[in-house]
Amino acid sequence: MKIALGPLLYFWEKQRVEALYQQLAETESDIVYLGETVCSKRRELKLGDWLAIAKALRAQGKEVVLSTLALIQAPSELNEVKRWLDNGELLIEANDMGAIQLAHEAKLPFVCGPAINCYNADVIALLLARGMQRWVMPVELSRDWLQLLLAECEQRGLRNKFEVEVFSYGNLPLAYSARCFTARAENRAKDQCELACINYPAGRVAQSQEGQPVFVLNGIQTQSGYCYNLLNDISGMQGLVDILRISPQGDDIASWINQFNKARNGETITFKPSHRDCNGYWHSIAGMQQQ
Secondary structure, three states: OEEEEOOOOOOOOHHHHHHHHHHHOOOOOOEEEEOOOOOOOOOOOOHHHHHHHHHHHHHOOOEEEEEOOOOOOOHHHHHHHHHHHOOOOOEEEEOOHHHHHHHHHOOOOEEEOOOOOOOOHHHHHHHHHOOEEEEEOOOOOOHHHHHHHHHHHHHOOOHHHOEEEEEEEEEEEEEEOOOOHHHHHOOOOHHHOOOHHHHOOOOEEEEOOOOOEEEEEEOOEEEEEEEEEOHHHHHHHOOOOOEEEEOOOOOOHHHHHHHHHHHHOOOOOOOOOOOOEEOOHHHOOOOOOOO
16 A cells, blocks of 8 residues: 655645655655646646656655646646646656646546546546556545445456555645635735735635634635544455545645655554544535544
8 A cells, every 4th residue: 555645735835845845755655746727827847847846856766746736627727737748758647637637639548546536437437548547546435336336446447556645644626616715815816916826835724603613714726624544444444445546735744745655664652632623524424524
């Protein structure tokens, strides 16, 4: 079982992003996803900057994957995806069907990201025919669902043709919208957002009237208000999951990678979930709950 560091979902200053990956280069992560998946207006780092980070990480023995936008809304964004596909050496994580089609046309393998609605073996077969090598399970699916889906893939001779990656730590990316919630919260139009997201390096928490953190607003992306944490569930992933995805949440992410590394190696972890943790989706119960 490998550990992957998912793409950074928040908008940070360039120096902080570079410092993050310098720090994480020496962690026990095996795979690192780089790139902007939320909003094309977030341009602190250009493609050349991401490729420079990728080169440094590969020198440390990491597998690097370039992640693309989850919601492509304009021809300019589609052209940018083409530029990423044409990088010449790195695998792409496709988070939009348009990116999958471009990869297929270019005869390039890809990772199917969690933003793609893939819920059954028929869609798995379709994606494999287009070049998928790895499937990142949609975050709302459960262990039971995964087990049944992989059993069907086994019957159809598909299971050994792709890797399974599961989002295992971080605020869950739940939905994307053409509207920008962060800009709206500051009474700005989306086109005049003034890159407001950079003022919220962990997103903006939306609470219920009772003060419960229901969602985190991150530009056009809506995340879970609680932190999804499957650290105590790793033993039940054996034989089902090939890769654990950890989403960068802040400056303490290296310590979480260390915890997950110990757990995957069979060490006993005494992790007590806090009132801000959840794992409900994995256990087929309400997502905000903790089992």
